[in-house]
Amino acid sequence: MIKYILILTLLLPVLITKGQSFELNGIIEGKDSGVIFLYYKSTERYQLDSAKIKNGHFHFQGEIAGPVVASLNKFRPEKLKSIHDRNEFYIDPTKMDITVEADKFEHFTLKGAATDKDRVSLIKSQQSERDSINLLSAAIEATTDKNLKLTYIQATNRLNHIIREKDSVFIVHHPDSYVAADLLQKSISFHTISFTSYDSLYQRMPLAIQQSEVGKKIKVTVDKEKAVSPGMIAPAFPSIDTLTGKRAILLDFWASWCIPCRQLAPQLHQLYEQYKDKVEFISISLDKNKADWIKATQEDNISWVNILEDNLQQLSRRYFVSTIPTYVLIGADKKIIGNYAPLTWQELKTALANLN
Incomplete structure (x- = not known):
C-alpha cells in the first residue's frame, strides 16, 4: 500500500501540470483549402499550431490549464499585415465550434466557450465608445488644424476614460470571470484603477481563478505593491x-x-x-x-x-x-x-x- 501511495504522490505534479484538453472545430467561409493558425498559451508555453483546411473545415486540439486567450490567424504571426487577418477570443477546456469569414477574420461566431461570452458582453457595452474613437482617430490623421486635432485628442481621451470605467465596473460585477481577472491584471500593470481595490477584488475571486496563472500574477503584484500603497512609508533613498x-x-x-x-x-x-x-x-x-x-x-x-x-x-x-x-x-x-x-x-x- 505504501508503494502505491508513493507512486501516486510522484505522479501528482505530472497530473496537475498536464492540463485539460480542448477541441476547436472550425468552418472558414470563402476558402476551401490551405492552412490556418491558432496561437494560445498551452500548459507549458505559448503555442502556435497549424491545421489544414479541407473543404472549408479545420480542426485544432490541445491542452490548456484553464480558459486562455487564443488568436486564430490567417497567416503565421510574422506575416500578418491587416486587422482582417486575425481575431482574438477565449477558449475553454471543452469542445467548441467557430465559423469565420476568410477575408475578415474579425467577423466570427464562437460556440461552446462560456468564458468568451464575458468578453463579448464587455465589448458590446463599449461598442459605441470604440466606434467613436475609430472615427476620431481617422479625423486626427486627416486634419492639419492643430486646434481641431487637439479637440479630437481630448474627446478621444474622454472616451478612453469611459471605457476604463466600464472595465472597472465589469471587474467589480464579475469576480468569477477569467476575463475580469485578465482585466484586473492589466489594470494593475498600467495603474488604471486605484490600488486600494486590488486586494479586495482578488479576495472575491473563486479559488480556481486565484490559483490560475493570471490569479497568481495578481497575487504577486498585490503582495509587492502593498509596500508602496497609499498610506505606507515611502522607501527611502x-x-x-x-x-x-x-x-x-x-x-x-x-x-x-x-x-x-x-x-x-x-x-x-x-x-x-x-x-x-x-x-x-x-x-x-x-x-x-x-x-x-x-x-x-x-x-x-x-x-x-x-x-x-x-x-x-x-x-x-x-x-x-x-x-x-x-x-x-x-x-x-x-x-x-x-x-x-x-x-x-x-x-x-x-x-x-x-x-x-
Whole structure:
C-alpha cells in the first residue's frame, strides 16, 4: 500500500501540470483549402499550431490549464499585415465550434466557450465608445488644424476614460470571470484603477481563478505593491532623506526612449511651475546610456532634481515600477499618497491640488 501511495504522490505534479484538453472545430467561409493558425498559451508555453483546411473545415486540439486567450490567424504571426487577418477570443477546456469569414477574420461566431461570452458582453457595452474613437482617430490623421486635432485628442481621451470605467465596473460585477481577472491584471500593470481595490477584488475571486496563472500574477503584484500603497512609508533613498522645507515629493520615473514620458514632459513642466513652492519634483531616469539621459534632460529642459538610476539604488524596483512613466506622490510625512500613470494623469492633478 505504501508503494502505491508513493507512486501516486510522484505522479501528482505530472497530473496537475498536464492540463485539460480542448477541441476547436472550425468552418472558414470563402476558402476551401490551405492552412490556418491558432496561437494560445498551452500548459507549458505559448503555442502556435497549424491545421489544414479541407473543404472549408479545420480542426485544432490541445491542452490548456484553464480558459486562455487564443488568436486564430490567417497567416503565421510574422506575416500578418491587416486587422482582417486575425481575431482574438477565449477558449475553454471543452469542445467548441467557430465559423469565420476568410477575408475578415474579425467577423466570427464562437460556440461552446462560456468564458468568451464575458468578453463579448464587455465589448458590446463599449461598442459605441470604440466606434467613436475609430472615427476620431481617422479625423486626427486627416486634419492639419492643430486646434481641431487637439479637440479630437481630448474627446478621444474622454472616451478612453469611459471605457476604463466600464472595465472597472465589469471587474467589480464579475469576480468569477477569467476575463475580469485578465482585466484586473492589466489594470494593475498600467495603474488604471486605484490600488486600494486590488486586494479586495482578488479576495472575491473563486479559488480556481486565484490559483490560475493570471490569479497568481495578481497575487504577486498585490503582495509587492502593498509596500508602496497609499498610506505606507515611502522607501527611502538619499535624495528623499536630505530634503527639507518641502511639503510633498513627486517622483517621476521615466527614460529618454519612453515616448509617452517625453510627450508628457510639457505638462509635467506646467505642474512644476504650479507647485514648485510646496512640492519637490524628482525625475528618476531608467536610461542605461548616460549620454542619452543628458541629451533628453537638456531637450526637455528638466530644471528640477534629476537622477540616473544605477544598479546600487534600483529605485524602480524598490517602488515596484512596472511601466513608465510612473508618478509617485509622497506627502510631507513621507507616506505615499498615490501612484499614477498617463491614464490617471487627472487623478494626479487632483491629488496635487488637494495638498495642504
